[in-house]
Structure formats: C-alpha cells, structure tokens
Amino acid sequence: MSEKIKFGVEHFGDRAAPLLLLAGGTTMLSWPDPLCQALARGGRHVVRYDLRDCGESTTADPDAPAYTLRDLAADAAALARELDDRPAHLAGIGVGGMVAQVAALDHSEVFSALTLVGTRPVAPGPVDGDLPDHDGATMGRLFSRPMPDWSDRTAVARFAADGAEILGDDPDAARVRAERIYDRAQSTAPAVQMANHLGMVFSKLDCGPRWRERLPELEVPTLVVHGRRDRFFPVGNGEALAREIPGARLLVLEQAATALPDTAADEVSAAMLSL
Incomplete structure (x- = not known):
C-alpha cells in the first residue's frame, strides 16, 4: 500500500479479536452500523473502510483515476x-464485492474467509450473456x-432518497x-460528491483482465448475500x-433490494460469523 494513500477507517469491537475487513461500496457507510455492531458483538475486530476517492480516503481525481481494480484489491x-x-x-458490498473477489484471488495468503454482498462476477460494463443485467426500466x-x-446537502440527500425509492x-x-x-x-466538488454518492469513479477504472473464470481457484469459506428484490445487480448474479x-453458501434476503437493510443485521451477521 503506497504511503501516499490514506484510508478512512472505522473500528468496532476488540482490536485483539480476529479481523473482519469490510470494503466499502464505495464508501464505508454502505455497511450498516447495526451489522458492524452485531459482528463486533460476535467476537470480531470489525473495520470498515472507504475505497480511494471516497469518504475520508485519499481523493485525487475521480474524473480520471490513476489506479486500477487490481490496485484497489492490493489496498485491501x-x-x-x-x-x-x-x-x-x-x-x-456492491463494487466493493468486485474488489474483494480480486483481492482474495490475487492475495490468497492474506484472507481466511470471504463475504460478497449484492455484487457480480464481472466488471462494470457489458454483462456476460448468462448473467442478468440491470433492470432496464429501473435504470x-x-x-x-x-x-x-x-x-x-439537502438536495443531495433528497436525490439519494428518490433513488432509493426507485431501487426498492x-x-x-x-x-x-x-x-x-x-x-x-473531501469536498462538495461535483466529481467528488458523485464518486461518494454514485460510485461514478468505479466506472472509469481499468478493471481488466477478467476474473470470473478464476473463481473456482478460491479455497476460502465464502458467503454470498443477495437481496431477492435487487434491481441493480439482480439475484442471478449472486446465484x-x-x-x-x-x-460457497448463498443467503438470499427475501425482502431486501440493493442496500443492506438494518433489519437484516442479525441474519447476515450470524451467517458471516459462521464462516
């Protein structure tokens, strides 16, 4: 990890306990507080962090990121x-789940278990023919x-609320x-706020080469969590x-859409702690 990169992190639980690292999708706040707290109560040192160009992590140029998906995996x-x-x-979670897949493949000695939430096995852009794409009407x-x-701030919050309603x-x-x-x-500059709220920086990254064909190489216990009502990455991606x-074990949250609801904290934490 480059000394020039600073990561926004938040700790939950006993720092001497086994580490459970939560990659933001793209900011750490995509991981709900109740879930982080439940995982910490389960005896884990929980650390959620912001990806580059998001939250309190180093913000350089979200319009033209000078790093790749592989760099984000190396960060993890x-x-x-x-x-x-x-x-x-x-x-x-989300695009953070793509980071996690590549990190577990490229740095297998560093990780003992893997949880993938609301994500898919291919990069942003055209989807493989056997995978469901974003719901067209919703998009x-x-x-x-x-x-x-x-x-x-008020307009941005209203925009996010309206988007959530569209997504379910x-x-x-x-x-x-x-x-x-x-x-x-880091600022109210449009590119910075779009990177934080929409993850737009991720669509500009070099996410090659493909990694889906390497998934059978994974040897760590893996949990896949997906919302049944997810219209952004439909549940077939998690399947x-x-x-x-x-x-891998699949946990489908029947009442969830794209975001992890607070009400799922106990069910998801129990499944994650069982790995």
Whole structure:
C-alpha cells in the first residue's frame, strides 16, 4: 500500500479479536452500523473502510483515476496486513464485492474467509450473456433524473432518497446515509460528491483482465448475500457467484433490494460469523 494513500477507517469491537475487513461500496457507510455492531458483538475486530476517492480516503481525481481494480484489491490486502498479522475475513458490498473477489484471488495468503454482498462476477460494463443485467426500466428512471446541486446537502440527500425509492430501498434510511456521506466527503466538488454518492469513479477504472473464470481457484469459506428484490445487480448474479466458488453458501434476503437493510443485521451477521 503506497504511503501516499490514506484510508478512512472505522473500528468496532476488540482490536485483539480476529479481523473482519469490510470494503466499502464505495464508501464505508454502505455497511450498516447495526451489522458492524452485531459482528463486533460476535467476537470480531470489525473495520470498515472507504475505497480511494471516497469518504475520508485519499481523493485525487475521480474524473480520471490513476489506479486500477487490481490496485484497489492490493489496498485491501495491504490494509489487512497492517491491521492484523493473521489471515482476515474480507467482505465487499456492491463494487466493493468486485474488489474483494480480486483481492482474495490475487492475495490468497492474506484472507481466511470471504463475504460478497449484492455484487457480480464481472466488471462494470457489458454483462456476460448468462448473467442478468440491470433492470432496464429501473435504470431508465434512475439515470434520467437531473443531477442535484452537489453543493446543496439537502438536495443531495433528497436525490439519494428518490433513488432509493426507485431501487426498492428505504428512502428514509438512504436520506440519512446520504447526509452522513456528504459530511464525510473531501469536498462538495461535483466529481467528488458523485464518486461518494454514485460510485461514478468505479466506472472509469481499468478493471481488466477478467476474473470470473478464476473463481473456482478460491479455497476460502465464502458467503454470498443477495437481496431477492435487487434491481441493480439482480439475484442471478449472486446465484452465479455461489455456483462458481467452490463450497460457497448463498443467503438470499427475501425482502431486501440493493442496500443492506438494518433489519437484516442479525441474519447476515450470524451467517458471516459462521464462516
């Protein structure tokens, strides 16, 4: 991990306990507080962190990131080593789940378990023919909206709440989370706020080469968590991950969409702690 990169992190639980590292998707706040707290109560040192160009991590140029998906995977491995000299449980959500897959493949000696939440086995862009793509009607509604004034905290929070409602998530929870994300961002510059709220920086990354064909190489216990009502990465993506990773367990949250709801904290934490 480069000394020039600073990562925003938050700790839960006993720092001497086994490490459970949560990669943001893209900010750490995509991991709900109740889930982090439940995992800590289960005897883990839980650390959630912001990816580059998000939250309190180093912000350089979200419009033209000078790093790749492989660099983000190396970040996860280096951060895990820095926090604990024992192999860690790595979890990723959304695009953070893509980071986690590559990290576990490229740095297998660093990780002892893997949790993948609401993600898919291919990079942003055209999807493989056997995987369900984003729901077209939902994406049309989501991306036809005018951008908010990114310097206006209230407008940004309203935009996030409206988007959550389109996706089938809790708009009130999304509004509160957006306010927290806004307050933690490095600035109100549009590119910075879009990187934080929409993860737009991720679509600009070099995410090659493909890794899906390498998933059978994974030898760590793996949990795949997916919302049945997810319209962004439909549940067939999670089902594919569970099929292609040897021995992986699939937990489908019947009432969840894209975001992890607070009400799922006990069920998800129990499954993660069982790895």
